[in-house]
Amino acid sequence: MTKPSQKTHGRRKLAVSLPSGRRTFHFEPRAPAKAQCARCGRELHGVPTAKPQAYARSSRAPGRAYGGVLCPNCLSAEIRGLVRASGTAT
Numbered sequence: 001m002t003k004p005s006q007k008t009h010g011r012r013k014l015a016v017s018l019p020s021g022r023r024t025f026h027f028e029p030r031a032p033a034k035a036q037c038a039r040c041g042r043e044l045h046g047v048p049t050a051k052p053q054a055y056a057r058s059s060r061a062p063g064r065a066y067g068g069v070l071c072p073n074c075l076s077a078e079i080r081g082l083v084r085a086s087g088t089a090t
């Protein structure tokens with residue numbers, strides 16, 4: 001029998017067939033939500049959302065400024081806005 005603590009909406013209910021032919025339910029943790037742009041909400045590709053020790057260094061979020069926070073379009077717009085506000089642009 002399933003432990004009551006497992007039967008929560010925080011866990012995914014998965015119907016499985018056992019080797020004996022019996023069908024039962026397993027409860028597993030839900031996949032973490034996809035990373036989103038902080039400005040426009042668009043999904044960020046290549047940004048892992050698993051626990052930090054679960055993925056290699058080569059598959060981490062982009063190392064640039066606002067990498068893993070803003071999408072490329074919003075980052076470009078932010079940089080343009082900052083430069084224009086600073087008044088240093090010619």
Ligand SMILES: [Zn+2]
Pocket residue numbers: 037038039040041042070071072073074075
């Ligand atoms: Zn964006």
